[in-house]
Amino acid sequence: MTAVPASGAEPTPNKDTQKKGQGVLKTRAGYAWVGLVAAAVLGIVVLIFILQNLEQAHVQLFTWQWNLPIGVLVLLAVIMGALVTALVGGYRILQLRRAAKKTAK
Template structure:
């Protein structure tokens, strides 16, 4: 460390408190590292998003099993001309599956319509 001098113990040192103006002007700002322009960004992959979806699905499945096990009392169900008694948790599960299938059917129909429109526009 050339150029630096150590204080002489025989010299007297007087400490003074910094003023508010001095502390305001000497605030330390965190160093922010700027990313290099030539570095490519890492993009997520299909496998990573599938893995995350599987984990979320597994957690939801565990919650669903807990819900079904806590709702074992029988309830009477009347659907159109069909009636019967089921445990409440199983009945909710069946209705949720039916609703999901209905929505998948509607979504599939819409996708077919869009494909037909794209094919028609491609022929023109």
Template sequence: VTRAGMVWAAVASALVVLIVLIAFILQNQEYVQVKFFGLEGSVPLGVALFIAAVGGGVLVAIAGAARIIQLRLAAHRVRRQAGPGTRTR
């Protein structure tokens, strides 16, 4: 399996997910009342659920990025304490 093959498979998978997502949004066009921190409005159900999913994904990405930064800082501290002549992974 080549890198180009993996990229092609990832792009094809993303396109399938995108098509399914578009179909979901188009099939859920009924307007719903949405209230959030004092704001109120009416949006299609599919769009409201999509926005909620993207918001959840952003929160997960932020938490993951914070954890990666934390682990990199810890690894940097370990390398610094090990000294210049010591090799660590």
């Protein structure tokens, strides 16, 4: 028998009334699987974006010139932004590690 709170909320389940699947351990492999599925869905969305934006755009950087689809240009800009962010973040992590080693001595 389950206890019914005075507030009128749902009763608290005991071991006999728990639903299947509760208490299942969450593992790194499970999180990795979810991440892979999310990455695949995101990849499909990016591919659709590129295929819908195939109009050519003229790009000039210093003396270099290209004609690329707009979707590819946006993708390249996002990749470059992610790389710059990773470089800055990596440098900051190195600074913090050096500072932690100095204070540990």
